[in-house]
Amino acid sequence: CFSTRSLSSWHVACRRSSRTNECKLLIKQTPHTLDGRGTSPCQTRHLTGHASFTIDNIAEVIKHSDTSRVLVMAGAGISTASGIQDFRTPGSGLYYNLQKYHLPYPEAIFELDFFFTNPKPFFEYARELVPGKYAPDGAHFLPALLHRKDKLLRMYTQNIDSLERLAGIPDEKLVEAHGTFSTATCTICSARHTLEDIKKEIDEGTVPRCREHGCKGVIKPDIVFFGEALPDRFYMYAQDVSETQVLIVMGTSLEVMPFAGMADEVPSDVPRLLMNNDRVGSFGIRAKDVMQTGDIVASVEDLVARMGWDEDFKRLRAEWTLRTPDEGTKYC
Known part of the structure; x- marks a missing residue:
C-alpha cells in the first residue's frame, strides 16, 4: 500500500522485528492527502467537558515569562500555502510529470x-x-517567532523542503525527522x-x-529513503517531550510512526494545541487539548493576535521578504 501525500513530507512507519528488535522504516497508507489550506477560517473546537481550556489559555501560557519550552511538530500541511505541489493531482502532480x-x-x-x-x-x-524555489508561509514563521521570543524548545518536522530553515529556525532548534x-x-x-x-x-x-x-x-x-534509519537527532524527542510546557502540532495527519507518537508522550497536564484541517490523533481526549481546525495560516495569525505579537510577526515576515531571494523563488 502506498500513501498519497504532499511532496514536502515523508510518510514512513516503524515496525519492530520480534527476532532482531530492529526498527525498519516502511510506508504507511493514509486515507487522504493532507492539505493545510482548508476552505474556511480557523475554528476552535472542544469536546464536551473540555471547553474550560481555550485558545486564550494557550496564548496566556505561551506568553508567560516562565514559559520557554514550546515544542512544535509539523507536517506537509504547513507548506501547501507555499505552493508546493502534491504528489498525484491528475494533470499536474509530480507523478503525472514523471x-x-x-x-x-x-x-x-x-x-x-x-x-x-x-x-x-x-x-x-x-x-x-x-531549496530556493519556494518561500515560507505564515505557518513557518510561528516557530521562528517563538525562537525570537526565546520560547522555542525544538521544532520537529516531517518536511524535507527546508522552509523552516529559510524562516529563520537555527540548526540547534530544528529536527528534520525525514532528512534534508x-x-x-x-x-x-x-x-x-x-x-x-x-x-x-x-x-x-x-x-x-x-x-x-x-x-x-x-x-x-x-x-530518508524507505528502509533507511531516521537521523540520530530525532531521538532527542524522548527528553524534549518530558521537558515541554506547551505542544503545538501543525499540518500533520499524525498517522505515521514514530513521529506521530511524540504527541502522546508529552505529560498529560501539558497543554496541546492542534492547528490542522481536521482533528487528528488523540486530540480532544485531554483536558488541556485545544483544536483549531481549518486554514492553518489563519489559525497561526489568530494565535499570534491573541498573544499580542501581531507587529512582531509582521516584522519577522517583512524582514524575510526584504532579503534578496534566489531567482525563481515562488512567493505565496
Whole structure:
C-alpha cells in the first residue's frame, strides 16, 4: 500500500522485528492527502467537558515569562500555502510529470534499489523541491517567532523542503525527522557534500556525481529513503517531550510512526494545541487539548493576535521578504 501525500513530507512507519528488535522504516497508507489550506477560517473546537481550556489559555501560557519550552511538530500541511505541489493531482502532480520514466509505482523514486538502478526520476523530483524555489508561509514563521521570543524548545518536522530553515529556525532548534536537502553523501565513497556542491546539476536536470579522487559515484541528498534509519537527532524527542510546557502540532495527519507518537508522550497536564484541517490523533481526549481546525495560516495569525505579537510577526515576515531571494523563488 502506498500513501498519497504532499511532496514536502515523508510518510514512513516503524515496525519492530520480534527476532532482531530492529526498527525498519516502511510506508504507511493514509486515507487522504493532507492539505493545510482548508476552505474556511480557523475554528476552535472542544469536546464536551473540555471547553474550560481555550485558545486564550494557550496564548496566556505561551506568553508567560516562565514559559520557554514550546515544542512544535509539523507536517506537509504547513507548506501547501507555499505552493508546493502534491504528489498525484491528475494533470499536474509530480507523478503525472514523471510518467515518462515508466515508474512501476510512484514511491519507487524513494527506494534505494530503484535509485541505484535509475536515479534520474528522483533528481527530477529534487529539481522541483530543491531549496530556493519556494518561500515560507505564515505557518513557518510561528516557530521562528517563538525562537525570537526565546520560547522555542525544538521544532520537529516531517518536511524535507527546508522552509523552516529559510524562516529563520537555527540548526540547534530544528529536527528534520525525514532528512534534508541541505547536505548530501556520495553513495560509493561516502564523501560529504553541501547543497551548493550539487545544486547546479540538479537545476540542470542531471545526476550529480562525486569528484573526490575521481570517484564519480552518485551523490544522494540526505533525505530518508524507505528502509533507511531516521537521523540520530530525532531521538532527542524522548527528553524534549518530558521537558515541554506547551505542544503545538501543525499540518500533520499524525498517522505515521514514530513521529506521530511524540504527541502522546508529552505529560498529560501539558497543554496541546492542534492547528490542522481536521482533528487528528488523540486530540480532544485531554483536558488541556485545544483544536483549531481549518486554514492553518489563519489559525497561526489568530494565535499570534491573541498573544499580542501581531507587529512582531509582521516584522519577522517583512524582514524575510526584504532579503534578496534566489531567482525563481515562488512567493505565496
